[in-house]
Amino acid sequence: MPRRIIPFANNELYHIYNRGVEKREIFTQPRDYKRFLKACYYYQFLGSTQSFSKFSKSQLNTFKSLNENKLVEIICYCLMPNHFHFLIRQLKSNGASIFISHLTNSYTKYFNTKYIRIGPLLQGTFKALIVESDEQFIHLSRYIHLNPIVSGLVKDLSQYPWSSYHEYMQGKGMICSVNEILNLFPSVDEYKEFIEDQIDYGTTLEIIKHQALDEL
Numbered sequence: 272m273p274r275r276i277i278p279f280a281n282n283e284l285y286h287i288y289n290r291g292v293e294k295r296e297i298f299t300q301p302r303d304y305k306r307f308l309k310a311c312y313y314y315q316f317l318g319s320t321q322s323f324s325k326f327s328k329s330q331l332n333t334f335k336s337l338n339e340n341k342l343v344e345i346i347c348y349c350l351m352p353n354h355f356h357f358l359i360r361q362l363k364s365n366g367a368s369i370f371i372s373h374l375t376n377s378y379t380k381y382f383n384t385k386y387i388r389i390g391p392l393l394q395g396t397f398k399a400l401i402v403e404s405d406e407q408f409i410h411l412s413r414y415i416h417l418n419p420i421v422s423g424l425v426k427d428l429s430q431y432p433w434s435s436y437h438e439y440m441q442g443k444g445m446i447c448s449v450n451e452i453l454n455l456f457p458s459v460d461e462y463k464e465f466i467e468d469q470i471d472y473g474t475t476l477e478i479i480k481h482q483a484l485d486e487l
Contacts, residue, residue: 279367282360284346284402286411287371289393290354297353297382297392304350304433307378312446314373317342317363342366344448349418349434356415358402360451371397405455412452413466420470428466436466 279285291297298304317340344360361367379392402408416439419431428436435447442449442459456462 279361279365279399281362281364281366284358284360284408285367286400286402286415287357287359287367287397288355288399289375289395289397292391292394294353294394295392297355297378298350298433299352299386301432303382303385306381307350307355307374308433308446310374310377310381311345311348314370314377315341315343315345315446317366343370344451345435345446346451347412347415347435347439347447347449349415349436351418351422351424351433356418358408358411358415360448367399409452409455409465413469416466417469439463 298307340363342361342363343366344362346358346360348358349356357371359367359370363369375393375397382392383389402411416428416434416436419425419434420428425431428434429440435444435449438444438447439449439453439462440459442453444450453459453462456465
């Protein structure tokens with residue numbers, strides 16, 4: 272089992288992920304996904320110490336122009352019903368840990384209040400793996416973006432709203448810095464082909480994995 276890497280190093284890339292405790296769903300309706308993504312945008316900045324729940328919508332709309340000092344650069348993400356993935360670059364010392372800690376603590380408080388529950392929502396400390404090569408970098412972005420389709424949630428990635436795939440297809444980031452990946456391809460269409468080339472293979476691996484687990 273991969274272990275969280277301590278300490279994180281500035282300007283290095285990391286795959287960060289976690290899932291719900293006992294594999295439970297952590298997103299149950301669109302509002303949950305939206306709340307998580309707004310908090311994700313907010314907590315990537317250094318100085319985001321005020322609770323997101325106390326931050327007004329109007330303040331959030333102007334927040335970036337007030338503070339460009341980022342803890343992390345978010346390259347891509349995917350939110351699944353019971354887990355999430357991020358590919359990030361750490362920019363400030365301990366930035367990755369601060370970002371994920373604030374984000375998940377904020378979301379857990381929101382979720383527990385909304386659904387009248389107590390206790391941890393996520394399965395322990397988040398997991399992280401360092402990205403060691405350009406090849407691993409682009410393949411990891413594909414793996415993250417393919418999650419909804421290989422898991423059988425959708426048949427077309429354009430149908431899934433809770434990943435950064437849409438930002439990549441538009442060639443313009445909202446939460447993500449899409450150019451770090453897209454600049455490695457001649458065009459957005461070339462990146463789309465790169466993603467789609469592995470759909471059948473990824474789906475087959477997912478089926479095999481579930482069959483093996485069912486036999487245990």
